Amino acid sequence: MPHAKIAGTGMYVPEHVVTNFDLQKYMDTSDDWIRERTGIQERRFAGRDTETTTTMAVEASKTAIERAGITPQDIDFIVFATLSPDYYFPGCGVLLQRAMKMREIGALDVRNQCSGFVYAISVADQFIRSGMYKNILVVGSEKHSFGLDFSTRGRSVSVIFGDGAGAVVLQPTEEEDRGILSTHLHSDGESAESLAMYNPGTHANHWVQQPVADFNPAEIGDMFMSHSMIDKAQNFPYMDGPAVFKKAIVKFPEVIMEALDANGLKPGDIDMLIPHQANLRIAQFVQQKLGLSDDKVYNNIQKYGNTTAASIPIALCEAWEAGKIKPADLVCLASFGSGFTWGSALLRW
Numbered sequence: 033m034p035h036a037k038i039a040g041t042g043m044y045v046p047e048h049v050v051t052n053f054d055l056q057k058y059m060d061t062s063d064d065w066i067r068e069r070t071g072i073q074e075r076r077f078a079g080r081d082t083e084t085t086t087t088m089a090v091e092a093s094k095t096a097i098e099r100a101g102i103t104p105q106d107i108d109f110i111v112f113a114t115l116s117p118d119y120y121f122p123g124c125g126v127l128l129q130r131a132m133k134m135r136e137i138g139a140l141d142v143r144n145q146c147s148g149f150v151y152a153i154s155v156a157d158q159f160i161r162s163g164m165y166k167n168i169l170v171v172g173s174e175k176h177s178f179g180l181d182f183s184t185r186g187r188s189v190s191v192i193f194g195d196g197a198g199a200v201v202l203q204p205t206e207e208e209d210r211g212i213l214s215t216h217l218h219s220d221g222e223s224a225e226s227l228a229m230y231n232p233g234t235h236a237n238h239w240v241q242q243p244v245a246d247f248n249p250a251e252i253g254d255m256f257m258s259h260s261m262i263d264k265a266q267n268f269p270y271m272d273g274p275a276v277f278k279k280a281i282v283k284f285p286e287v288i289m290e291a292l293d294a295n296g297l298k299p300g301d302i303d304m305l306i307p308h309q310a311n312l313r314i315a316q317f318v319q320q321k322l323g324l325s326d327d328k329v330y331n332n333i334q335k336y337g338n339t340t341a342a343s344i345p346i347a348l349c350e351a352w353e354a355g356k357i358k359p360a361d362l363v364c365l366a367s368f369g370s371g372f373t374w375g376s377a378l379l380r381w
C-alpha cells in the first residue's frame with residue numbers, strides 16, 4: 033500500500049530580527065528572564081504591510097515544490113495549518129492556491145495551533161494512502177506579531193512568539209520502510225481555555241463561566257467584538273503558562289513513545305527528534321526523559337521564537353539543509369499545544 037514520503041521541504045522567515053533587548057523598549061522584561069524561561073534570544077517579525085501569513089507560506093512553498101521536482105500546477109491538494117489567518121474566513125488555503133496560480137484543487141485549513149502541522153501531515157498521509165492524491169502541499173505559517181499585546185500586561189505571552197512559515201510536499205512511495213511510518217493524534221478539551229484567544233468569537237461566555245486568572249468573562253458583552261473588549265485587551269491570546277508546561281512535559285514523551293511502540297522501535301532508534309518549538313525548557317525536558325543526546329534533537333527556538341504551526345516544518349527544513357537529516361534516518365515530529373492537542377509522526381527519511 034502506498035504511503036507518503038516528504039519529497040521537498042521549504043521555509044521562510046521574515047528579514048526583520050527582533051531581539052529580547054528590542055522588546056525591552058515596549059515592556060518591562062529582560063533578556064535574562066526570556067532566555068532563562070524560554071531559551072529565546074530573538075525572533076522574526078513580518079513586514080507590517082508587506083507580508084501576511086499567506087505570503088510567507090508562498091515563499092516556503094516555492095522552495096518545497098521546487099525541491100520536490102514539480103511545479104505549483106502539479107499540486108493536487110493543499111493542507112494549510114495556522115492560527116493567525118489573513119482573514120477570519122476564508123482560510124489561507126485558498127489564498128495560497130490563488131497566489132501560486134494552482135489548479136482548482138481542494139484546499140483545507142487546519143486549526144490545531146501548535147499541533148497544526150502534525151495534524152496536517154497526518155491528514156495528507158491518509159489522502160496519499162487512499163490513493164486520492166499524489167502531490168500534497170502541507171504548510172504551517174504564522175504571523176503572530178499582529179496579534180500580541182506588546183505592553184507589560186501581555187509580556188508573559190508576547191515574548192514567546194515569532195513569525196515564519198514552513199512547507200513540505202508529500203508524495204506516495206511504495207518503499208515499505210521509508211516515508212511516514214505512522215501518525216498519532218490526540219486531544220483533551222478539558223483545558224481548552226488554558227491556552228486560547230477568546231475573542232473575536234461566538235462563545236458569548238458560554239464556555240468560560242469560571243474566570244481563569246485575570247480573564248473576567250462577566251465583563252464581556254455578548255458581542256462578537258466590542259470596543260470594551262479591545263479596551264480591556266481581551267482580544268489577545270491568554271496562556272496559563274505553568275498549566276501548559278505541566279501537561280506538555282507529560283504528553284510530549286507519551287506521544288513519542290506511542291509512535292515508537294507502534295513501529296516496534298525504541299528512543300535509541302531515533303536519529304532526529306523535531307519537537308514543536310514551544311519552549312526550550314520543554315524540549316530539554318523531553319530530551320532528558322527519552323535519554324537522547326544533543327545531536328538527536330533539533331532546536332531553533334533561540335533564533336525564531338515559537339512559530340506555532342510553522343515551527344516543525346521550519347526546523348525540519350533547517351535540519352535537512354544543515355545535513356543533520358540523511359537518507360534512511362528515523363525522524364520523529366512531535367507537538368503539543370492549545371486545545372490541548374498533541375501528536376507525533378514517525379518517518380524514515
Ligand code: ACO
Nearest residue numbers: 061062065069146187188191273274276277310311368369
Ligand atoms: N519578563 C519579565 N517578567 C515576566 C515576564 C516577562 N516577559 N512574563 C512574566 N513575568 C513575571 C511574572 O509577572 C511573574 O512575576 P511575579 O512573580 O512578580 O508575579 C514572574 O515573571 C513569574 O511568572 P510565571 O508565569 O510564574 O513564570 P514561569 O516561571 O511560569 O514562566 C513561562 C512563564 C515561560 C510562560 C512558563 O510558564 C512556561 O514555560 N510555560 C509553558 C508555556 C509555553 O511554553 N508556552 C508556549 C506556547 S504554547 C505551546 O507552544 C505549547
